[in-house]
Amino acid sequence: MNDDIDAVTAAPQPGAMPQFVTPIVPKSTIAGRALVAIVAIMTFLASLTTGAVVLVRAAASDWQSEVAREVTIQVRPVGNRNLEADVSRAADVARRFPGVAEVRVYSKEESSHLLEPWLGTGLVLDELPVPRLAVVRIASGAAPEFDRLAKLLTEQVPSASLDDHRSFVEHMRSMGRAAFLGGLAVLALVLVATVLSVTFATRGAIATNRTVVEVLHLIGAKNTFIAEHFQRRFLGLGLQGGAIGGGCALVLFGLVEFLSRNFLGSAAGEQFGALFGSFSIGIFGYLAVALQIALIAGVTALASRRTVNRTLESFE
């Protein structure tokens, strides 16, 4: 049987038993395609945001753990003190400290390489009061007392100081949190836009189906019965739009993951890898996108139900 209002007659079924199969809210009276397109776009944007948040958080967490495994000793050239002797004494102090796996002193050449981007090549460090660095790698599973190490260093080498990268790690944490909150804000905006679109579409559908709604009312249908029929129709549209938008986002993530793996050998790929790791949103990311599809479809259905109920309340 045809549920299109344009059909003037249902297919004759000689000998067959009639059946109640036509939906009470006809498909053709809802701006279905437009709504599916809107929901698809919203889900796509929400999924991209979720993917980006997952990626940034994972990268920030990688950087944090990487940075947290190292501390830096800085030895400044002071007065007529022997800088080389100070550096090697500071390195010895660090090496003897419990929980330290390795201490690597940056040579003069390495220090000049580090400064090249700012001061250019051919730098003669002896002419400049440039501090020297030693990188202290923490033993796996160890948690050294950095405050005690810093105190010990300043006692034995007054010109040395310890940088445990606390502010950088804190900065990373803040960035991860900001990315997460930003993602939540975008998701909230997407949900609000979806609710508004569905509300307008539902109002339009009710206006088009006003006669149907009135007849249902007058033959004793309760508002919940009418709202359920609209909700069912909109849930279908929401699922369709969500699946299209979310599906496109999943394909995009899969494609980018594939490409990033294939270009890992190239210079751009290396830089990308250094920034974002494997560029994979992982199982959690894919699961979050799938949940988002269900969430947006559910929001679509609930928004239509709420709109129908509110419209019906003002009907009589």
Added chain:
Amino acid sequence: MVRFENVGLRYGLGPEVLRDLSFRIEPHSFQFLTGPSGAGKTSPMRLLFLALPPTRGLITLFGHDIATLSKDAMATLRRRIGVVFQDFRLIDHMTTYENVALPLRVVGQEEENFRDEVIELLQWVGLGERMWALPPVLSGGEKQRAAIARAVIARPQLLLADEPTGNVDPSLAQRLLRLFVELNKSGTSIVIATHDIALMDQYDARRLVLHEGRIHVYE
């Protein structure tokens, strides 16, 4: 069953179209609501099937003051009333069978339990061959019969029919009147709004005559 006391009705800020209506509709009764064309017979019918609240006065339906009813309670009361609308109000995208079965679907009955009954009624009103047809292809008379079948399928306690024979030939009008009389004998109270004197002359029943916004009852 139904009691109107000093009921008045106005649309918006317009003049009062119904004034001080006071009458009762008893169980198992049969009455015509009549009056000249344009007298406003549809307005008391709309009050009776709870499509409008009165501007003033008291209406009780099946013992309930309708002013105090919730929306859900009103919907439950409407299930005890069958209505034949002057403009039929069939749902265009549903087949004749589905239109007639709709009141049973609304109360949650399973199709297996009502299918035979709906088919039998459609055959009785002469629409056995038009069960799969959509309302836009039905003639005026066929629509009228489908609307009547929908109004009576749930065996209402009160049947309200607004000009139910307006679009049918005299022989079918007589047949439909017989249907209403049969329904009345089985316990349904009937109110038929009509200006068709020939139809009223065919059956001796109480008449509620609407004139200049007031009702005069002729037992």
